[in-house]
Structure formats: structure tokens, C-alpha cells
Amino acid sequence: MYHVSKSYLPGTFALRDVTLEVHKGEFVFLTGPSGAGKTTLLKLLFAAEQPSEGQIVLRGRNIARLRDSAIPGLRRRIGVVFQDFKLLTRRSVEDNVAIALEVLGRHPREIRRRTFGLLKQVGLQHRRHHLPLSLSGGEQQRIALARALAGEPELLLADEPTGNLDPDLTLEIMDLIAHASARGTTVIVATHDHSLVERYGRRTLHLEGGRVKEDAAAAGPRR
Numbered sequence: 001m002y003h004v005s006k007s008y009l010p011g012t013f014a015l016r017d018v019t020l021e022v023h024k025g026e027f028v029f030l031t032g033p034s035g036a037g038k039t040t041l042l043k044l045l046f047a048a049e050q051p052s053e054g055q056i057v058l059r060g061r062n063i064a065r066l067r068d069s070a071i072p073g074l075r076r077r078i079g080v081v082f083q084d085f086k087l088l089t090r091r092s093v094e095d096n097v098a099i100a101l102e103v104l105g106r107h108p109r110e111i112r113r114r115t116f117g118l119l120k121q122v123g124l125q126h127r128r129h130h131l132p133l134s135l136s137g138g139e140q141q142r143i144a145l146a147r148a149l150a151g152e153p154e155l156l157l158a159d160e161p162t163g164n165l166d167p168d169l170t171l172e173i174m175d176l177i178a179h180a181s182a183r184g185t186t187v188i189v190a191t192h193d194h195s196l197v198e199r200y201g202r203r204t205l206h207l208e209g210g211r212v213k214e215d216a217a218a219a220g221p222r223r
């Protein structure tokens with residue numbers, strides 16, 4: 001993204017003149033205190049918000065001024081775990097994951113197999129027939145991650161994906177994300193959990209007051 005600013009209200013900036021490049025296959029942590037602009041940055045990449053200024057180039061296209069009709073195509077290649085999980089409350093846990101694959105036109109047999117596999121990986125296979133709202137916050141977060149990873153997206157955007165999880169689950173979920181990264185998915189994880197950042201030793205973009213304060217290269221994985 002080039003010289004991107006985002007202002008929700010006149011005279012205030014959620015992001016100010018942010019220029020950064022993330023390469024295909026990279027794994028990047030986005031850190032910074034509450035209000036720094038982390039969620040805003042992720043939303044811009046998903047075209048959930050438009051920048052007030054600047055360009056956001058994904059695969060050679062400026063998505064800052066995308067036609068509405070082009071947004072679904074963009075989003076099909078992006079997996080997201082936002083903090084308001086946007087789960088379908090009237091559909092089962094299993095359906096929430098399966099629908100992401102139906103949208104991509106996958107074969108029913110593959111959908112069943114992959115959905116089961118993903119729910120197993122996030123430790124929710126025993127809950128697959130439940131409704132999302134009958135599960136805990138951490139469990140809902142894991143459904144959202146399973147759904148986001150279902151289509152093996154080119155880009156995964158995760159906003160505090162371990163925010164509601166205890167330490168053991170946090171590591172399992174992060175390992176799942178690292179696994180997706182190892183298979184070629186570009187990953188951006190917003191977090192204020194510095195122990196995560198230290199443990200995984202990836203490139204870290206530190207935001208403060210809407211600006212990039214530091215862009216620290218990967219320290220080398222410590223697994």
C-alpha cells in the first residue's frame with residue numbers, strides 16, 4: 001500500500017500516510033496498542049473500508065477504488081478472521097465452514113472431507129452439529145479460522161485470532177496459521193500479544209497512532 005490514509009471522522013486519522021509492501025508468501029505480524037489502526041489496515045485489505053487517500057495494490061490491481069461488482073471476486077481469495085466473527089448464527093458449526101467451500105464451487109465429497117478435517121484441526125469436530133452461538137468465544141474464533149482457511153486462500157487476514165484463547169489453544173491456532181503460511185498463503189496477523197511475536201519471530205510491523213513506527217525483519221523462527 002502506498003501513502004494510505006484513512007479518516008473515519010473529519011480531522012481524525014485511523015491511518016496516516018502508511019506505505020508498506022508485503023510479498024507473496026510472507027508472514028507478517030501487525031502490532032501496536034489499541035486504537036493504533038491495526039483493524040483498519042486489515043479492513044482496507046479486504047475492501048471492507050475504503051482508504052481516504054492512497055493506493056492499495058493487490059496482485060497488481062488498485063483495490064482502493066474497486067467497483068462493487070469486483071469485491072466478491074477479491075474476497076474469494078482472502079480468508080479473514082475478524083473480531084466480530086460474522087458466523088451464520090442459524091447454521092451449524094459444520095455448515096459455517098462448508099459454505100465457504102460451496103461458494104468456491106467445490107465438489108460435495110471434497111467439502112465434507114475438508115470440513116471435517118478442518119474442524120478436527122481446530123478441535124471442534126465434536127461440536128460440528130451445534131449452533132455457533134451455543135459455543136464459547138474462543139470456540140467461535142476457531143470456527144472463524146477454520147472457515148477462513150477452508151479455501152486455501154492466497155491471503156489470510158487475522159485480527160487478534162488468539163484473543164479469546166488460553167495459551168495451549170493459542171499455540172495450536174498459531175501453528176495452524178503457520179502451516180497455512182508454509183503452504184504458500186500470505187499471512188497478516190494483528191495482535192497485541194508480544195509473546196506470540198517473540199515465539200514466531202516473523203516480520204513485525206508496529207503501528208502507533210496510525211503510522212508505521214517500526215518494520216522489523218523476521219528474527220528467524222524459534223519453534
Ligand SMILES: Nc1ncnc2c1ncn2[C@@H]1O[C@H](COP(=O)(O)OP(=O)(O)O)[C@@H](O)[C@H]1O
Nearest residue numbers: 008009013014033034035036037038039040041
Ligand atoms: N467505524 C469507525 N468509526 C469511527 N472511528 C473509527 C472506526 N473504526 C475505528 N475507528 C477509530 O480509528 C482508530 C483506529 O482503530 P482500529 O483500526 O480499530 O485500531 P486497532 O485495531 O489497532 O485497535 C481508533 O481511533 C478508532 O477509534
Ligand SMILES: [Mg+2]
Nearest residue numbers: 038039040159
Ligand atoms: Mg483492532
